Amino acid sequence: MLTPAQIQLLREELETAKNPLFFHDDDPDGVCAFLLLYRLNREGHNVIVKSGPKIDLSFLRKVEEYHPDKIFILDVPIVEQDFIDQAKRPMFWIDHHQPLQRTNIRYFNPRLIRQDLYLPSSYMAYEVNNNPDDLWIAVVGCLYDWHLPEFIDEFIQKYPDLLSKKTTIGDAVYKQPMKVLIRLFSFLMKGKTSDVQKSIKILTRIKSPYEILRQESPAGRFLYARFEKINQKYDPLLKAAKKKAGREKILLFEYTEQQWSFTTDLANELAYLYPKKVIIIARKKSGEMKCSLRGATPILPALEKALVGIQGYGGGHDVACGAVIKEEDWKQFLENFEGELHA
Ligand SMILES: [Mn+2]
Numbered sequence: 086m087l088t089p090a091q092i093q094l095l096r097e098e099l100e101t102a103k104n105p106l107f108f109h110d111d112d113p114d115g116v117c118a119f120l121l122l123y124r125l126n127r128e129g130h131n132v133i134v135k136s137g138p139k140i141d142l143s144f145l146r147k148v149e150e151y152h153p154d155k156i157f158i159l160d161v162p163i164v165e166q167d168f169i170d171q172a173k174r175p176m177f178w179i180d181h182h183q184p185l186q187r188t189n190i191r192y193f194n195p196r197l198i199r200q201d202l203y204l205p206s207s208y209m210a211y212e213v214n215n216n217p218d219d220l221w222i223a224v225v226g227c228l229y230d231w232h233l234p235e236f237i238d239e240f241i242q243k244y245p246d247l248l249s250k251k252t253t254i255g256d257a258v259y260k261q262p263m264k265v266l267i268r269l270f271s272f273l274m275k276g277k278t279s280d281v282q283k284s285i286k287i288l289t290r291i292k293s294p295y296e297i298l299r300q301e302s303p304a305g306r307f308l309y310a311r312f313e314k315i316n317q318k319y320d321p322l323l324k325a326a327k328k329k330a331g332r333e334k335i336l337l338f339e340y341t342e343q344q345w346s347f348t349t350d351l352a353n354e355l356a357y358l359y360p361k362k363v364i365i366i367a368r369k370k371s372g373e374m375k376c377s378l379r380g381a382t383p384i385l386p387a388l389e390k391a392l393v394g395i396q397g398y399g400g401g402h403d404v405a406c407g408a409v410i411k412e413e414d415w416k417q418f419l420e421n422f423e424g425e426l427h428a
Contacts, residue, residue, distance in 0.1 A: 086195055086204060087212045095193070095213045096125070098155060098177060105129035106153035106174075108140055108161060112349075113270040114205045115160035116285060117226030118179065121210035121219055122157060123289055129153060133274075133281060138182075139163040148172045160206035164190065179209050205230035217243075221294045225270050228258050244294065255357045266294055268350075272315040273308065275345055284308060318345050326351055326366065327358070335423060336362045342370040352377035352405075363426060367415075373397075374415045378406040387425035391418055 087095070099105065099122060107123065109115040111133045119131050132147045134140060140161055145168065148156070155175045158164055162182035169176055169190050176190040181204055184194045193209060195202040207226025211219070211234075220240055227234045233254050241248050247263045258267055273284040287304050291297060296305040326338035336359055338351065352366045356379035363384055367376035376399075378384055383403040392399055392408070395418045399408025410418045 086198075086202070087193060087209050091193060092212055092215075094191075095122075095177060095179075098175070099126050099157075099213070102126065102128055102153075102155045104151065104153050105155045105157055106148065106151050107131040108134050108144065108147075108156065108158045110138065110160035110206075111135050111274050111281075112160070113229035113267065113274070114207050114226045116270065116274060116288070117207040117222050117229075118159040118205075118210035119285075120222050120288055121207060121214040121226075122159070124216070124219055125214055127289070131282075131285065133278065133285075134161050139165065140168050141165045142167050142171065144168060145171055148174065159210065179206050181206055181209075203232060205232050208232065208234055211236075218292070221266075225267055228254065228263070229267050229271065231258075233257070247294065247298075259354060259357045265298060268316070269297065269308070269312040271350060272312050272319065275315055275347075280311070284311060315345070319347050319350065322347055322351060323354060326355055330355075330359055330362065334363055334426060335365060337365045337367070337419070339367045339369065339374070342368065344368075346375075348375065348377045352379050355379070356381075356405075365419075365422075369412065372412050374410045374412060376408050376410070378408065380404050384426070387422055387428075390425045391421035393421075395421065 106129055107119050109119040109131060130151050138161060140158060140163065153174060156172060158176065158178040160180055162180060163185065164178055164187065166187055169187060178190050179193045181195055184197045195204045205227050207223050211223035220236060221244065224237065224240045231254055237251065241250065247266065248257060248261050252261065257263055274281055287308055291304060296302050297308050300306040300309050322340060322344065329338045330336050336355060346368055348366045348368050352364050355364045360381050364379040365376055367374040378388060381404065385401065385403050385406055388399050388406050388408060395410060395414045397408060397410035397414060397418065399406055401407050
């Protein structure tokens with residue numbers, strides 16, 4: 086949660102920026118945080134920081150390309166000190182991952198105040214934005230990052246057909262009509278960077294969720310059609326994954342790089358649908374199995390033990406982890422992991 090002074094500072098820095106450069110994560114929380122800040126002043130450019138959650142020296146070329154007067158970094162867990170030192174710009178970093186020690190950057194991270202304070206980046210961006218017209222964008226970002234913000238009541242009042250009543254986070258994200266909007270934001274961030282950037286550019290001008298959902302304008306129609314096309318790749322995978330739910334504790338679903346990556350989306354949705362199971366979604370790519378793991382109870386200790394003697398790495402949170410395992414060790418890893426779960 087930002088203090089009034091921090092909100093004031095960020096708002097002023099945005100309003101006086103002539104050519105700000107925004108670096109943001111490629112998930113809905115990151116992109117919603119960008120939209121919320123960008124819509125205040127509509128100046129500058131954005132750079133998507135893809136899955137490798139880190140801004141290092143390789144991003145300096147973006148600074149050289151755009152010549153920004155200020156840099157805003159949103160929902161990116163790691164910014165390297167070298168980048169901060171060499172980019173030589175006033176820098177503002179809004180994030181909510183494990184805090185790091187950095188100098189010469191204004192760092193806004195609720196976990197610096199309290200380690201267990203969980204507030205998505207888009208939540209803080211909305212504190213700065215504070216425009217009720219953009220409330221829906223903040224709600225998409227927060228719900229995607231599994232946080233029910235206090236302004237959800239205002240959202241329910243304003244868009245009762247999207248979210249009818251205060252409910253659990255899982256039902257809001259996967260059961261209520263709202264789920265289409267959240268999935269849409271997630272899927273529009275997939276595909277070729279130029280296509281994703283086109284979608285983001287259009288999103289900066291969308292006035293209400295209905296413009297997209299009811300396809301009330303050419304812009305809304307475009308976004309909805311692109312979403313539907315990507316959704317058509319997801320639905321068969323979800324269906325196939327659901328078929329893997331048997332009597333075993335583990336629900337394992339594997340697919341390949343021939344298909345677009347939906348690993349996180351599948352893992353999250355299946356964890357909601359099968360709350361008692363441990364979910365493993367793995368995509369085979371370039372000789373490795375890239376996976377997401379989910380559990381209702383902590384699975385991180387079992388993952389760490391299962392990785393001993395295996396070519397691969399992994400980690401994350403107690404109940405939500407990621408791992409990358411060499412294909413030739415995959416079977417052994419699964420055996421280890423299952424053994425650890427039952428230990
Ligand atoms: Mn986030």
